[in-house]
Structures are given as C-alpha cells and as structure tokens.
Amino acid sequence: MAGRTELRGDVHLVCGLRDETSYLSSAGVTSCQSSGERRLERTSCALLATRQSASIKGRYWFSTVKALSGHDQPIKILYASQTGTAKLFAYQLNEELTDEYPERKISLSEFREVKPDQMLEPNKALHIFLTSVAGVGEPPDNGREFYEYIMDKSNKNNLSGLEYAVFGLGSTAGHAAYFNVIGKSLDQRLEELGASRIMEIGLGDDGDCIEDDFDNWQDKLMTLLKKNSASDCDDVEQNVGAEEVIDNAASAIDVVQQREQMQLHEAKHSDELPSNNTFTDDLVIKCPGALSEDGTRFKSNKFQTLALLPKSKENNLARHKHLFHLNNTSNQFYAEGTDSFSVIGNELLGVEAGESGIHELKLASPNVTYTTGDHLVVYPQNSQCIVEAYLNMLNVDGNAVIDENQPDSYPFPKSLTIFETLTHCVDLGALPSPSFARMLIGKKDIDYKSEVAYPRRTVLDLALQYGRSISLEDLLYQASPMKPRYYSIASSSVKHPNMIRLVYRRVQVSLYVHFSSDISMYMYSNNNDFKKSVPTSMKYVTKLGMLREGICTNYLTHKGYIDTQEHAHIAAYVNINPTFRLPKSIDTPILMVAGGCGVAPIRALVEERVALVSSQNNGKLGPAALYLGFRSPEDEVYRQTIDDAIKVGALTNAKVTYSSGCGKNALVSDVIREDAIQVWNHFESGGVTYTCGGARSFGAAVESAFLDIVQECGEMDFAGAEQYLRKMIKDGRLMDDLAD
Numbered sequence: 001m002a003g004r005t006e007l008r009g010d011v012h013l014v015c016g017l018r019d020e021t022s023y024l025s026s027a028g029v030t031s032c033q034s035s036g037e038r039r040l041e042r043t044s045c046a047l048l049a050t051r052q053s054a055s056i057k058g059r060y061w062f063s064t065v066k067a068l069s070g071h072d073q074p075i076k077i078l079y080a081s082q083t084g085t086a087k088l089f090a091y092q093l094n095e096e097l098t099d100e101y102p103e104r105k106i107s108l109s110e111f112r113e114v115k116p117d118q119m120l121e122p123n124k125a126l127h128i129f130l131t132s133v134a135g136v137g138e139p140p141d142n143g144r145e146f147y148e149y150i151m152d153k154s155n156k157n158n159l160s161g162l163e164y165a166v167f168g169l170g171s172t173a174g175h176a177a178y179f180n181v182i183g184k185s186l187d188q189r190l191e192e193l194g195a196s197r198i199m200e201i202g203l204g205d206d207g208d209c210i211e212d213d214f215d216n217w218q219d220k221l222m223t224l225l226k227k228n229s230a231s232d233c234d235d236v237e238q239n240v241g242a243e244e245v246i247d248n249a250a251s252a253i254d255v256v257q258q259r260e261q262m263q264l265h266e267a268k269h270s271d272e273l274p275s276n277n278t279f280t281d282d283l284v285i286k287c288p289g290a291l292s293e294d295g296t297r298f299k300s301n302k303f304q305t306l307a308l309l310p311k312s313k314e315n316n317l318a319r320h321k322h323l324f325h326l327n328n329t330s331n332q333f334y335a336e337g338t339d340s341f342s343v344i345g346n347e348l349l350g351v352e353a354g355e356s357g358i359h360e361l362k363l364a365s366p367n368v369t370y371t372t373g374d375h376l377v378v379y380p381q382n383s384q385c386i387v388e389a390y391l392n393m394l395n396v397d398g399n400a401v402i403d404e405n406q407p408d409s410y411p412f413p414k415s416l417t418i419f420e421t422l423t424h425c426v427d428l429g430a431l432p433s434p435s436f437a438r439m440l441i442g443k444k445d446i447d448y449k450s451e452v453a454y455p456r457r458t459v460l461d462l463a464l465q466y467g468r469s470i471s472l473e474d475l476l477y478q479a480s481p482m483k484p485r486y487y488s489i490a491s492s493s494v495k496h497p498n499m500i501r502l503v504y505r506r507v508q509v510s511l512y513v514h515f516s517s518d519i520s521m522y523m524y525s526n527n528n529d530f531k532k533s534v535p536t537s538m539k540y541v542t543k544l545g546m547l548r549e550g551i552c553t554n555y556l557t558h559k560g561y562i563d564t565q566e567h568a569h570i571a572a573y574v575n576i577n578p579t580f581r582l583p584k585s586i587d588t589p590i591l592m593v594a595g596g597c598g599v600a601p602i603r604a605l606v607e608e609r610v611a612l613v614s615s616q617n618n619g620k621l622g623p624a625a626l627y628l629g630f631r632s633p634e635d636e637v638y639r640q641t642i643d644d645a646i647k648v649g650a651l652t653n654a655k656v657t658y659s660s661g662c663g664k665n666a667l668v669s670d671v672i673r674e675d676a677i678q679v680w681n682h683f684e685s686g687g688v689t690y691t692c693g694g695a696r697s698f699g700a701a702v703e704s705a706f707l708d709i710v711q712e713c714g715e716m717d718f719a720g721a722e723q724y725l726r727k728m729i730k731d732g733r734l735m736d737d738l739a740d
Contacts (some may be wrong), residue, residue, distance in 0.1 A: 002534075003423070007623060010664050011090045014729070017696065019103060032373070034197070039199075058704040064191065064197060065197055065198065065199060065200060066163075066196040066197060066198065067198075068126070068163060068198045068224065068225075068228045069163065072104065073105065073124070073125055073126055073163075074105035074106065074107070074124065074125040074126070075097060075101075075105070075106045075107070075125060075126045075128060076107050076109075076121070076125045076126070076127050076128065077090050077093055077094050077097075077102065077106070077107065077108045077109070077128050077130070078110075078111055078119065078127060078128065078129050078130070079108075079109075079110060079111070079129070079130040079131065079143075079144065080110065080111040080112075080130075080131040080132065080139060080140040080142050080143020080146070080147070081110075081130075081131075081132055081134050081140055081143075081169075082134040082140040082141060082142075083132070083483040083484065084480070084481040084482075084483055085132060085169055085206070085480070085483070086130045086131060086140070086208065087110075087168050087256070087411075087481070087626065088411075088433075088480060088481060089130055089167065089169075090108060090130050091108070091216050091409070091411060092214075092218070092433060092435065092478075093128065093130070093218055093221075094106060094108045096222065096435075097222075097225075100222065100225075100226075101225075105125075105186075107125075107368065110142050110143075110148075111131075111142055111143040111145070111146040112142045112143065112145060112146070113270065116145055116146040116149035116150070116636045117149065119645045120157075120159060120162055121162070122158075122159055122160060122161035122195070123161035124160070124162050124352060125581045126164070126165075126198070127163065127164040127165075127195075127739045128165050128166075128167075128221070129164065129165070129166045129167070129183075129186060130166075130167045130169070131147075131166070131167075131168060131169065131182050131183050131186060132141055132169035132170070132180075132182070132183075132184075133168070133169065133170045133171075133178060133180060133181060133182045133183075133282045133524070137178035137181045137182070138446075139182050140182075141591075143182075147182065147186065148195075150186065150189055151185065151186075151189055155193070156193075157193055158194050158197040159190060159194045160194035160195070160329050161194075161196075161298040162190070162194070162195040162196065163195070163196050163197050164190055164196070164197060164198065165197065165199050165201075165202075165221060166183050166186060166187040166190075166194050166197075166201045166202070166303070167183065167201070167202035167204060167214060167217050167414065168182065168183020168184060168186075168201060168202065168203055168204060169204045169206065169210060169256070170182035170183070170203065170205065170206065171205060171207040171210075172184075172205050172207035172208065172325070172696065173206070173207030173695055173696050173739070175507065177581070178202075179203075179205070180203045180205075182400070183201060183203065183420075183622075183691030184201065184203075187201045191393060198224065199221060199224055200221060202214065202217030202220075203388060204217075207696065208519055209448070209449050209453040209454075211431055211433050211434055211448070211453065212434060212448045212449055212453060214433075215433070215434035215435070215448065216640075230386050246328060268706070277671025281643040283298060283299065284296040284297060284298055285297060285298075285299040285305060287308055287396075287400075287614065288308055288309065288310035288311075288400060289308035289309075289310065289396050289397050289401075289418065289472075290310070290395060290396060290397065291391075291392075291395050291396060291397055292395060293465070296394055296395070296472070297395045297396055297472070298394070298469055298470065298471040298472075299471050299473070300470075300471040300473035300474045300477075302473075302474065302477075302594040303472045303473040303474065303477045304407055304473070305407075305473060305474055306402055306403070306410070306472060306476070307402075307403035307405060307406065308400045308401065308402060308403065308418075309400065309401040309402075309403050310400060310524075311397055311399035311400055311401075320416075320420055321569070322340065322379075322424075322569065322571045323339075323413070323424055323571070323579060324340065324418075324432050324571070326413055327425045331413035331414055331415060331416075332413075333413050333424065333552035334379065334571055334575075335423065335484075335573055335574075337573045337574070338379070338571055338572065338573040339365050339367050339368060339571075339572065339573060340365070340569045340570075340571060341363035341364065341368070341500070341569060341570050341571075341572055342363065342364045342365065342567035342568075342569055343361065343362070343363060343559045343560075343567055343568040343569065344362045344363065344567060345360070345361070345362030346360075346361050346362070346557075346559055346560065347359065347360055349637040349638075350634050350635055350636065350637060351634075354633040354634075354638060355506060356505065356506065356631075356635075357505070357506075357634070357635060358503055358504070358596075358597060358599075358637050359503070359504050359506065359556070359557065360490070360501055360502070360503055360637075361501070361502040361556055361559070362499060362500070362501055362502065363376075363499065363500045363502065363505075363570065364498055364499045364500075365498065365500075366498055368497075368498055368500065368574065369497075369574065370489060370493050370500065370574040370575070371493050371581070372489070372491075372492045372493050372494065372581070372582065372604045372607075372608045373489075373577050373580035373581050373582075373601060373604065373605070373665070373737075374489050374493075374574050374575060374576055374577045374604065375486045375487060375488055375489060375574070375575040375577055376486075376487050376489055376500055376502060376553060376573075376574060376575070377484045377485070377486050377487075377572055377573050377574075377575050378484060378485050378486075378487060378502075378554035378556070378570055378571075378572045379424070379482070379484050379570070379571040379572065380482065380484075380485060380551050380555040381423050381424055381551075382422060382423050382427075382429070382482075382551060382555060382557075383549075383555070383558075384423075385550075386428050386460075387419060387422045387428070388458060389421070390422055390428060390459075390460060390475070391418065391419070391462075392694070393460060393463055393469075394470070394471065394475065395469075396472050396532065397417030397418070398417060398418050398422070399417055399418075399419065400417065400418050401415065401416070401418075402414055402415065402416055402417070402418065402421060402619045403415070409477075409483050410476075410477075410508075410638055411476070411477065411481065412425040412426070412476060412481070413425065420470065421476070424482060425481060426475070426476065426479045426480070426481065426482060427479065427480040427481060427482045427551065428458065428459070428460070428479070428551075428613050429458060429482065429550075429586055430458065430479070430480035431452055431453055431456065431457065431458065431480070432452065432457075432458070432459045432462065432479070433478060433480075433509075434446075434448045434452075434476070436459070436474075436478040436479075437451070437462060439455075439468075439470075439474070439478075440459065440462035440463055440468050440470070441462060441466055442466055442468070459475060459479060462531070480701070482551075484572075485552040486575065486739070487502045487503075487504065487600070487602040488502075488503070488504060488598075488601040488604075488679070488692070489501065489502065489574075489600070489601070489604055490503045490599075490600035490601065490604050490736050491603070491604055491607060491613055492604050492605075492607040492608035493608075494608050494611045494612070495608065495610075501600075501604075502556075502600070502601070503597050503599060503600035503637075504552075504553050504556055504597065505553065505596070505597050506550065506553045506554065506557050507549060507550025507553045507554070522567050528650075555570075556570070577737075579732070579735060580601065580690070580735050580736075580737055581735075582605055582608060582609070582688075583622075583688050585622070586612055586616065586621045586622060587621070587622040588617065588622050588686070588687060588688055589622045589623045589624070589682055589685055589686075589687030589688070590605075590622065590623075590624045590625075590629075590687060590688050590689070590690065591624075591625050591627075591679065591682050591687060591688070591689045591690070592605065592606075592624070592625070592626045592627070592690045592692075593626075593627045593628075593668065593672065593689070593690065593691045593692070593702050594616070594626075594627070594628050594690075594691070594692040594693050595628070595629040595630075595668060595692075595693035595694065595698040596629070596630065596631070596693055596694065596698070597693070598626060598692035598694070598698070598737070598738075599637060599638060599692070600692070601690070601692050601737045602626065602628070602690065602692055603638055603641060605690065606624075606641060606642070606650060606651060607641070608628075608647065609621055609624060609650035609651070610644065610645050610648055610649070610650040611705050613648050613649055613650050614648075619648075619649065620649060621649060621650060621688075622687075622739065623652045623676070624650065624651050624652050625651075625653055625682070626642070626650055626651055626653070626654040626655070627654075627655050627657070627668050627671060627672060628642075628654060628655070628656045628668075629656070629657040629659070629693075629698075630656070630657070630658055630659070631657060631658065631659045631660065632658050632660045632661040632662075633661050633662060634658065634661070636658070639656075642654050644657075655671055657671060667701060668698070668701070668702065669702050669705035670705075671709060672702065672705045672706075672709070673705050673709065676708075676709045676712060676713055677713060679706070679709050680709055680710070680713035680714065683709075683710070683724075683728070683733075686733065688732070688733050688734075688735065689706075689728070689733065689734050689735070690711075690735050690736070690737070691703070691734075691735075691736040691737075691738065692736065692737045692738065695738035695739055698738075699736065699738040703725075706725060706727070707721045707722070710725065711722050
C-alpha cells in the first residue's frame with residue numbers, strides 16, 4: 001500500500017491521496033440515452049481514454065476524401081448545438097464565407113429548422129455540418145431528430161451527388177471515451193449513404209483549445225474552396241501570393257485604424273482635441289445609448305449598427321434580475337422547463353478548508369421534479385463590476401435598450417438593456433475567437449494558444465493590453481454566448497422531492513503577470529481600494545485583465561441566504577440522466593468511487609439508500625462499498641452522512657483518502673488495486689459500479705485500475721479486459737458521472 005490506513009469503525013481513512021480530481025466544480029453533462037447498448041454502439045469501442053490519448057483527437061481517424069466538383073454551387077451551413085458553441089462557430093463560418101463569396105448563395109440553419117427528410121439536397125449545394133456531443137455520446141437536443149433519422153439503419157436514401165464536410169465538437173476532459181462520437185458517426189454515415197466527403201472531419205476539443213481547432217479547420221476549408229474556384233494551378237499560386245500581400249496590407253491598415261480609434265477615445269476624455277480628426281466621422285456614430293457628452297460611440301467597420309433606444313425611467317440596471325419575462329416570446333432565452341429556484345441554504349462545508357473548500361447550495365421549488373442521479377442546469381450571470389468594465393470600454397450606457405428591430409443575424413434576445421444583455425447572455429470571461437483575437441491584437445499571424453488560450457486572455461484583457469477601442473457590435477457579434485452550467489444533484493428525490501442540493505468548489509485562478517513600468521497588478525482590499533501587490537491565489541484585477549474567478553461558481557457563492565421569507569433566486573432546469581440510477585433490485589451490490597466534488601452524485605445515492613432502508617420491512621439492502629478522496633482532512637465533507645449510512649446498513653464500508661496533511665501519497669486508484677480481489681468479486685457478482693469526479697485524471701486513473709484488476713484476477717489480456725468493461729457498460733453495470 002502506498003499510504004497509511006487508519007480504521008475508524010467501518011470507515012477506513014487512507015492518508016496521502018494525491019489530488020486526482022483537479023475538479024473545481026461538479027459540472028455534469030447532459031445524458032438522454034435510451035439504452036446502454038446504444039451508448040456502446042456510439043463509442044465505436046472507444047472506451048478507454050488512457051489507451052487512446054494519441055488517437056482521441058482523430059490522428060487515426062481515416063476516411064476517403066473526394067475532390068470538390070462545382071465551384072459556384074450554394075453552401076448550406078447546418079448546425080446542432082447544445083450550449084451554443086457550435087452555433088457560434090456556424091455564425092463565424094457564415095460570416096467568413098459571405099465576406100469571401102458575396103455573390104454565392106449561403107444559408108445557415110439549425111438541424112431542427114428543416115424536416116429531416118428535406119434537409120439534404122444532393123447535387124444542389126455543398127453541405128457543411130457542425131455538431132456537438134451532448135452528455136454521454138448523445139446528439140444535441142436541436143439535432144436529435146435529424147441524427148436519429150440519418151442513423152436509422154432502415155434509411156436507404158441514396159445521397160450520391162451530395163458533397164459535405166463535418167466539424168465535430170467534443171471534449172477529452174469530460175467523457176473522453178465519447179469524444180466527438182456524434183460528428184464522427186454522422187461523417188461516416190453520410191459516406192455510407194453515398195455522399196462525398198470533400199475534406200477530413202474537423203475534431204474540436206473543448207478540453208484543450210476548441211477555438212484554435214475550429215480556426216484551423218475553417219482555414220483548410222476556405223483554402224479548399226479558393227483552390228476550387230481558381231481556373232488552374234498557376235492562377236491559384238498567383239492568387240495566394242496576392243492574398244498574402246493584401247492580407248498584410250489590410251493588417252497594417254487595421255492597426256492604423258485601431259490606433260486612430262484609441263487616440264480619438266483618449267481625446268474625448270482629455271482637454272485637447274486630436275490634431276487630426278479626419279477619421280472622426282468614420283469611427284463614431286451618434287447614438288442615444290452613448291456615454292459621451294456629444295452623444296457619440298464607436299461604430300463597427302464590419303457589423304451592421306444596432307439600433308438603441310434611449311434610457312428612460314423604466315430602464316434601470318435592476319429592471320430584470322432574470323429573463324423569465326422573455327418566455328413564450330420570439331426572444332425566449334431560457335430552455336423549456338427552466339424554473340426559478342429559491343436559495344434556502346448556501347455554506348462552506350469544510351470550516352478550515354478556506355476559499356477553495358467545497359460549498360453546498362440548497363435550492364427549493366414547488367414545481368421541481370427530478371430523480372436521484374439527474375443534473376441541474378444553472379444559468380449563471382456575469383458579476384456587475386465586470387459588466388461595468390465592459391460598458392466603460394464600449395462607451396455605452398447600460399440602460400439603453402437594444403431595439404426589437406434588429407437583423408436576423410443578431411445572436412441574442414432583443415428588447416433587453418445592454419446591461420441585461422452583457423449580464424445574462426454574453427460570456428465575458430470566455431476567450432475571444434481566433435479571428436476576434438487577431439482583430440484585438442492587431443495582426444494576422446498570432447500564436448493563439450500561447451498568446452490567448454493558455455494564459456486565458458479575455459476580450460477585455462486584449463483590448464486593454466493592446467489599446468484597442470471596439471464597438472458594441474464588434475463585441476456582441478463575436479463574443480461567446482453564456483452557456484448554462486451542469487451540476488450533479490447531491491440529494492435524493494425520495495427524501496427531498498422539492499429540494500435540491502448542489503456541491504461546488506469556487507474557481508479562482510492565479511495567473512503570473514510580469515511587472516514592468518506599464519504593467520502592474522492590483523488587489524482588492526476590504527474597502528475596495530486598489531493596492532499594488534504580488535500575484536497570489538486570491539481574486540485580483542490586473543492592468544492587463546480582469547477579475548479571475550469562475551463565472552458560475554462566483555455567481556453561486558454570492559447567492560446569500562438569510563433565514564427569512566426573502567430568498568435569492570437562480571434560474572435553472574433539471575436535466576434527466578437516465579443512465580445514472582440505483583439498481584432496480586435493492587439486493588444488487590454496488591461499488592462507488594468518487595473524488596472531490598464528485599462526491600455530489602454519490603451523496604445522493606447514499607441518501608436514497610438510507611431512505612430505502614427505513615422503507616423496507618426487513619430494513620436490509622445489498623452490500624455497498626465506497627472509495628472517496630479529498631485534497632486534505634480539512635477538505636473532507638459529509639463525514640456524518642457516511643457514518644449514519646453505515647450505522648443503518650445503507651453502506652457496508654467506506655475508505656476515505658486525502659492528498660495531503662497526513663503522510664505519504666496514495667491514490668484512490670492504488671487503494672482500489674490493493675482491494676483487487678474484493679473489487680473483482682464485486683464485478684463477478686453482477687454488482688453495479690459508479691465512478692464520479694474529474695474525467696481527465698481521476699476517471700482515467702480509476703479506469704486504468706479496473707483494467708489492471710480484470711487482467712490480473714480474471715486472467716485476461718488487455719483486449720479481453722477492455723471487452724469485459726465494455727460489457728459492463730452495455731449491461732448498465734458500470735456507470736459514471738465524470739467531467740472537468
């Protein structure tokens with residue numbers, strides 16, 4: 001054994017667990033599988049992320065590519081998006097194609113906007129598909145009908161003459177075994193039906209840098225279309241050379257224009273006018289929503305100007321704390337079934353855990369209906385100080401209303417104030433797209449990963465760092481939409497039918513910033529004064545950036561609770577997760593493995609078993625073992641819940657491990673390996689196993705331990721062990737709730 005084990009009654013404490021989770025929130029995932037068998041089919045036997053690290057992003061995804069035929073045919077962009085990223089990319093692609101081919105017919109639509117049997121038009125258009133994965137290998141809700149239609153084995157449609165390209169969106173950080181399975185299966189199925197693939201499928205990885213993945217794939221698509229439009233190879237070479245010259249010149253012009261915008265902005269806030277204001281009329285526009293005294297704000301050279309209505313007494317920053325008033329209108333923002341939950345409790349569970357400790361949020365609604373194992377999907381909001389920082393940068397009044405009469409391409413609900421739009425609809429903490437980042441930085445060639453993605457630079461970061469002045473339109477048409485966050489429910493619906501518990505860990509990131517004469521870091525003091533300081537793990541604002549906190553966990557943290565009739569509220573809806581349930585028979589043995597915030601769904605299962613014990617005549621359930629890991633003894637939560645479950649027989653035994661504070665390092669996966677015989681006997685008995693926590697490290701480590709146990713105790717080779725676990729998944733005996 002790699003660590004020291006202490007025995008407290010029936011609860012074993014294995015001291016020294018390395019933090020396998022790096023799991024800062026219990027964000028769950030959508031899951032709507034109809035059967036374990038369908039899950040298995042969609043994985044294409046891609047169960048084990050540890051073995052597939054080299055191939056998981058598509059290096060071994062071979063396919064046949066055929067030459068594109070006509071160069072003037074229309075282009076249909078079709079997308080299916082669960083949280084908005086695929087939609088954002090589809091709009092970006094539509095914009096790129098429209099700019100490049102203004103005379104070409106280009107259409108953009110969701111999968112569900114067209115009947116499945118009428119969506120595909122062989123010999124009439126080039127079809128470009130963008131689709132994400134929802135949950136555990138499922139299609140997005142707005143793409144399910146078409147996906148099931150096209151994948152139906154009875155579908156014998158001849159798609160000969162249909163030319164297509166596919167970009168899939170997935171994540172190796174959550175359910176890596178199902179990485180881009182929807183995009184891959186769609187790509188393969190279209191070929192099976194006779195369609196012609198014009199380029200290799202693009203595999204976007206949200207666990208790494210999906211924006212860069214899409215940008216590279218889009219560049220390849222545009223290059224392919226340009227080559228196809230050229231009359232011969234010589235013309236192609238000449239055109240490419242000319243484009244490089246034009247792009248370089250355009251980049252230089254853009255830099256000059258951006259500088260002029262900044263100079264104009266600075267002049268408006270100084271005592272002197274610019275010496276040369278030739279570009280004033282081109283860079284600003286008279287607007288009732290402007291902050292400046294002369295009523296002008298920056299305008300976009302790229303996007304149509306939004307019509308703003310002036311502020312009035314009815315328009316104030318607190319007009320709508322949520323967007324339920326948009327329900328049943330053309331501007332509806334929330335998904336169907338979204339409800340207003342009252343916050344009836346919000347506390348840090350570990351008294352000595354500090355700011356990084358695990359919190360528990362209690363929510364209540366008389367309308368809620370859920371089943372133990374489901375997820376709650378929460379709509380977060382940007383903090384007010386960040387919204388105001390953007391309003392100042394944009395030179396607009398947050399009380400101004402975005403008029404209902406906007407072009408169809410406008411990506412957000414209309415008739416909201418700018419403040420409401422930035423608070424609810426735009427992810428102000430997200431990375432800008434590569435094209436947006438190039439605009440903000442002022443050059444065409446950037447290393448997106450090193451300059452933007454990995455240091456987590458936001459739009460505000462880059463605008464301040466490079467002295468850019470952008471318009472409201474530049475931001476709203478290019479910024480990432482706010483995505484709802486998924487949280488595993490930590491309560492039992494049997495015990496608490498109208499109350500939901502969530503578990504979360506506050507996300508706070510410390511980024512190193514090199515100090516220089518014009519770059520400094522400032523800490524918020526208790527009285528909100530700015531003080532120069534060194535980088536720490538506390539929240540901070542930099543001259544190059546903004547407050548670094550997770551948007552949703554910060555939002556939840558500030559949802560205070562006072563024991564009165566007045567409650568804070570959040571907008572959320574229940575997402576059904578039918579593949580994560582307790583066995584139908586109470587006699588079936590279960591094995592639960594969790595780390596960090598992965599304790600949430602495990603707590604729900606344990607609470608339900610306690611309720612089942614009291615409801616049974618003989619009060620007996622099948623055996624249940626628990627392996628649970630935390631960062632330190634101070635980080636541990638739900639000790640009393642576990643002890644009580646053992647006393648009443650809802651748990652047979654539990655081993656709790658720590659990453660620090662009590663001796664040598666030991667992994668949960670190592671402890672599982674030490675109990676190999678017990679784990680193997682559990683597998684062979686037909687018991688059900690649950691794994692919950694971080695996908696990339698914790699989930700992969702536990703999965704590797706299971707493989708080793710099956711090989712050793714079952715006397716199988718690696719392939720045989722893989723097949724054994726696949727069968728467990730197919731039979732519904734190996735379930736997980738993993739995400740990073």
